[in-house]
Amino acid sequence: MTSQDYNEAVEWLFAQAPNYQRDGSSAYKPGLENIKKLCDFFGNPQDKIKTIHIGGTNGKGSTSNMLASVLQESGYKTGLYNSPHLVDFTERIKINGENCDKEFVYDFIQKLKELPSEIQPSFFEFTTIMAFEYFFQKKVDYAIIEVGLGGRLDSTNIIKPLISAITNVQLDHQDLLGETIEEIAFEKAGIIKEKIVVTSGEEKDAVKKIIINKAKEMNAEFIDATTIESSLESDLKGKYQKKNIRVVLALVDELRRQNLTITDENVKSGLLNVSKNTNFIGRWFEFSQNPLTICDTGHNKAGLEEVFNQLKDYSQHKHIVLGFVNDKKIDEVLEILPKNENYYFVKPNVNRGRNPETYEDLLKKSEINYKIFQNVQDGYLTAKQNCKKDEMIFIGGSNFVVGDFLEKNLLI
Numbered sequence: 001m002t003s004q005d006y007n008e009a010v011e012w013l014f015a016q017a018p019n020y021q022r023d024g025s026s027a028y029k030p031g032l033e034n035i036k037k038l039c040d041f042f043g044n045p046q047d048k049i050k051t052i053h054i055g056g057t058n059g060k061g062s063t064s065n066m067l068a069s070v071l072q073e074s075g076y077k078t079g080l081y082n083s084p085h086l087v088d089f090t091e092r093i094k095i096n097g098e099n100c101d102k103e104f105v106y107d108f109i110q111k112l113k114e115l116p117s118e119i120q121p122s123f124f125e126f127t128t129i130m131a132f133e134y135f136f137q138k139k140v141d142y143a144i145i146e147v148g149l150g151g152r153l154d155s156t157n158i159i160k161p162l163i164s165a166i167t168n169v170q171l172d173h174q175d176l177l178g179e180t181i182e183e184i185a186f187e188k189a190g191i192i193k194e195k196i197v198v199t200s201g202e203e204k205d206a207v208k209k210i211i212i213n214k215a216k217e218m219n220a221e222f223i224d225a226t227t228i229e230s231s232l233e234s235d236l237k238g239k240y241q242k243k244n245i246r247v248v249l250a251l252v253d254e255l256r257r258q259n260l261t262i263t264d265e266n267v268k269s270g271l272l273n274v275s276k277n278t279n280f281i282g283r284w285f286e287f288s289q290n291p292l293t294i295c296d297t298g299h300n301k302a303g304l305e306e307v308f309n310q311l312k313d314y315s316q317h318k319h320i321v322l323g324f325v326n327d328k329k330i331d332e333v334l335e336i337l338p339k340n341e342n343y344y345f346v347k348p349n350v351n352r353g354r355n356p357e358t359y360e361d362l363l364k365k366s367e368i369n370y371k372i373f374q375n376v377q378d379g380y381l382t383a384k385q386n387c388k389k390d391e392m393i394f395i396g397g398s399n400f401v402v403g404d405f406l407e408k409n410l411l412i
Contacts, residue, residue, distance in 0.1 A: 006102045008111040010089050013126060034163045035155035038117045045129075045136035049050045049079070051159045052251065054149035054192045056167030056186055057184070058166045058303045059201070060243045062236055063167050064144045065280040066248045070270030071186055072096055072277045074262045079135035079143035081156075083124065086282055086297075086403035087410065089381035093131045095138055097278045110344020125149050128155045163254045164191050165202040165247050167253050170302035181207060189214035199223035199250040225250040234271040237284035238296070240306040243270060261349070282402055284310065287409070290317070291384065292392040295402045299324075301332045307396060308336055316390055317341065319383035321405075322397035323348045323376060333397075334366045343385065345372040346379035350353075376404040 039046055054064045061082050078096055085091035089190045093100035104244065108130050115121075119173040121129075128148070135143040146152050147162070169185045177303040185207045192214045202208045203226055214374050216221040225246040229316055232249070248271070274280055292314075298307045318338070323346040324330060334350035337343070343362065356363070356372040363370050373379035376395075383393050395405050 001103055005366050006106050009106045012088075013043050013109055013112070013123065024103045031153050032155065032158055034119065034121045035125050035128060035158050038115075038125055039132065041115065041119065041160060042129055044135055045132040045161050049132065049135050049140060049143050049160040051090050052142060052144045053147070053156065053159060053161040053164040053191055054101075054144060054167070055154075055164065055188055056201075057166050057170040057300065058298065058306075059240070060146045061165035061297075062241060063165065063244045063247050063251075064146045064273055064359070066234060066244060067234065067251055068094075068097075069274040069277040070248065070252060070267050071144075071260075073166065073264040073273070074260070076260070077132070077139070077140070079140035081128070081131040081143065081147075081406060082146045082276060083148050084125070084399050084403070086399065087407045091279075092127055093134050094278065095135070095140055097276075099279075100134055100402070103206050103267070105130070108133065112320075113355050121258060122155075125155045144269040148192060150190070152187050154191075154388075157191055162258055164193065164196060164198045164253060165251055166191070166198065166211055166243065167247055168200070168202045168302075169204070169211075170300055175289045178362050180203075182210060184208040186214075192218050192220050193210045194218050195220060197221045197254050199224060199247060200223050200249040201225040201250075201253075203243075222389045223250045223254060232268060232271055233383040234274055235276075236280070237286070238306065238310050240310070241283075246366055264297075270298040279403050281406070282399070285402075286325060287406075291387045291389075293395070294392070295386075295395040295405060297399045297402050298396060299398045301329070301336065304333055304397070305336055307394075308338060309395065311338070311394060314392060316392045319344065319387050319389075319391060320332070321346060321376070321379045321383050321391045321393065321395040321401070323379075323401040324354045325400065326352070326354050327352070328354070328398075331362055332352075334362055337366065337368060339368060341369070342383070343368055344373060344379035346373045346376045347371055347403060348398050349375060350400050353398075353400060376401050380405055380409070 024410050054060050066079045068080045070158045090099035120223050145156050166188050169188050187210050198220050200211050228246045228249050285295050287293040299303050316340040320341050321344045347353045347355045
């Protein structure tokens with residue numbers, strides 16, 4: 001297999017299957033029928049591995065990577081399935097921090113090309129079965145599986161995990177999951193399984209009640225992670241990580257009850273070495289010091305509120321590069337933007353990337369200092385050119401903005 005063979009195979013996968021990350025709601029295929037057929041076709045590898053299921057609106061990626069790091073420090077061969085990827089497709093499927101083998105990806109895509117015609121999977125369903133099969137073939141001790149979107153009808157919900165976690169519930173993807181926080185909570189709580197322990201870091205009483213009631217319905221023990229107090233810290237920066245750490249600690253407590261050997265030192269070291277152990281980037285990632293450039297993949301109102309709250313800790317004037325996808329409620333985001341900074345609104349390089357010209361009326365009303373660009377790189381380079389010695393740059397608003405930025409600049 002040549003690198004060209006691999007690239008062509010991945011391009012086929014992107015082009016062949018409906019891809020929500022690229023195309024939005026038109027590609028969203030809720031329900032478990034397709035993934036059940038796919039898993040049956042491949043011999044149900046998900047039933048042959050021990051899994052941990054991580055759902056919620058914000059913090060899924062950070063929580064799953066922290067837990068993976070802790071398990072690795074404890075000596076366990078740990079699989080990790082995250083989405084979306086930022087730069088390379090193989091980031092989605094890792095074992096002990098190493099991206100999925102490209103030869104496996106290529107060979108598996110050849111098998112996907114020969115599926116029976118009655119199985120018509122989405123891109124995410126393709127990648128989910130690929131992860132299950134990879135983890136099974138590589139004989140991982142544990143696989144941490146991050147929910148793609150929602151929970152109840154997400155293709156990852158075919159697993160029977162050792163424990164499940166719901167980090168929190170916020171307004172996001174309302175076009176698919178429901179307009180109210182209660183409707184979204186119902187979807188997120190759909191990952192709770194019969195007699196399988198669930199933990200949550202959700203703080204809102206009304207939402208927590210929905211999760212607790214679902215747990216009772218499923219005879220599943222509920223662990224409230226918000227009651228855990230800890231001074232432990234992580235190398236993943238951002239004040240919001242404190243909330244994710246509590247969820248990780250709740251997961252660890254339950255895994256210990258299930259006879260996993262995880263020492264306090266494993267936990268401490270795992271939390272402090274997430275980036276090194278899992279190669280996780282995207283959350284409060286310090287790209288450079290000169291000028292100070294930080295990127296973060298927080299992309300809904302709640303996530304961006306956390307981001308801008310964190311930015312308040314930096315006294316420097318800021319050049320902020322932001323871009324959004326079509327389903328985001330731009331007016332809600334503009335309400336929380338700091339007023340006295342310089343903004344560079346960009347169009348993410350995906351089909352559902354929103355052209356800032358379509359919301360320029362809102363920008364004018366918001367009375368902020370802004371410029372508009374048709375791609376991420378032009379916005380970033382202009383911000384960098386304008387950034388004085390004692391100022392800083394922030395890049396975010398969407399996974400695709402951060403991914404595009406890193407792809408163009410990380411190796412330069």
